[in-house]
Amino acid sequence: MGFNLSFQDANLSDLILVPTSLELEPLRRQLSDTAADSSEAGEGIFFQRIGFGPIAAAARTGALVARYRPSRVLLLGIAGSFDVQRFPVGTACRFDRVICDGIGVGQSDQFQSAEDIGWKQFAARDAMPEVSDAIALVATFDPRVPCAGTLLSVCAGSANSQDRDARAARYPSAVAEDMEGFAVAVACTLAGVPLQIIRGISNEVGDREKANWRIDDALRATAEMAKQVLDHAWMPTV
Numbered sequence: 001m002g003f004n005l006s007f008q009d010a011n012l013s014d015l016i017l018v019p020t021s022l023e024l025e026p027l028r029r030q031l032s033d034t035a036a037d038s039s040e041a042g043e044g045i046f047f048q049r050i051g052f053g054p055i056a057a058a059a060r061t062g063a064l065v066a067r068y069r070p071s072r073v074l075l076l077g078i079a080g081s082f083d084v085q086r087f088p089v090g091t092a093c094r095f096d097r098v099i100c101d102g103i104g105v106g107q108s109d110q111f112q113s114a115e116d117i118g119w120k121q122f123a124a125r126d127a128m129p130e131v132s133d134a135i136a137l138v139a140t141f142d143p144r145v146p147c148a149g150t151l152l153s154v155c156a157g158s159a160n161s162q163d164r165d166a167r168a169a170r171y172p173s174a175v176a177e178d179m180e181g182f183a184v185a186v187a188c189t190l191a192g193v194p195l196q197i198i199r200g201i202s203n204e205v206g207d208r209e210k211a212n213w214r215i216d217d218a219l220r221a222t223a224e225m226a227k228q229v230l231d232h233a234w235m236p237t238v
């Protein structure tokens with residue numbers, strides 16, 4: 001009787017997660033020379049959609065990682081920049097840390113995070129790792145793909161410059177804002193899977209004028225950066 005490894009049981013090498021179809025289709029096209037299609041089993045890299053916002057992203061990432069057991073996960077997509085002089089619209093950023101807004105008590109400048117009020121988001125016990133308000137990402141040194149710094153994940157994107165300035169003041173280390181990064185990092189931390197995040201800068205945080213957004217350029221830059229990152233081993237920072 002032959003041994004038949006189904007796709008469901010396959011151990012994948014690289015799993016590429018992308019929030020929405022709007023982002024996934026161009027990224028898949030641009031990375032297609034290095035990527036296997038998600039309908040194929042075996043070695044290679046596979047794309048999966050994880051949905052819009054942190055709830056869908058956490059649930060879907062947890063399920064995908066449990067099912068496919070990838071060696072490493074790469075989250076790709078778009079994000080807003082807090083500082084368009086340093087991180088311009090149309091470029092891409094890799095991050096070495098992800099934090100989140102909105103898990104704790106209170107609103108705006110009254111907000112206190114889980115840790116501020118004495119809670120872990122997930123407390124370590126036995127072999128299970130801790131999840132606190134900040135999660136370190138794989139930040140393998142690569143002079144061609146420097147880390148931009150901290151990504152801030154939110155449930156609702158900043159709607160105007162007041163929202164942007166308030167968030168920038170509360171999270172001065174944040175260079176960009178997305179909606180899924182922290183959720184994916186929680187799922188990968190709990191599963192013990194290395195994660196990198198690359199986001200193309202599609203807009204300035206707080207700018208809802210779609211005519212100013214450069215999603216195509218942001219995704220092109222993301223694909224270029226993703227190729228570099230996928231080409232190399234992910235080593236712990238010394």
Ligand SMILES: O=C(O)c1cccc(C(=O)CC[C@H]2O[C@@H](n3cnc4c(=O)[nH]cnc43)[C@H](O)[C@@H]2O)c1
Nearest residue numbers: 019052078079080157158177178179180205206208
């Ligand atoms: O305002 C709208 O009508 C609108 C229409 C389409 C998309 C949006 C988004 O805000 C996209 C959110 C989506 O993309 C990521 N993203 C991109 N820029 C930002 C941002 O400045 N702040 C937060 N998230 C952003 C995010 O990860 C979502 O997946 C709005």
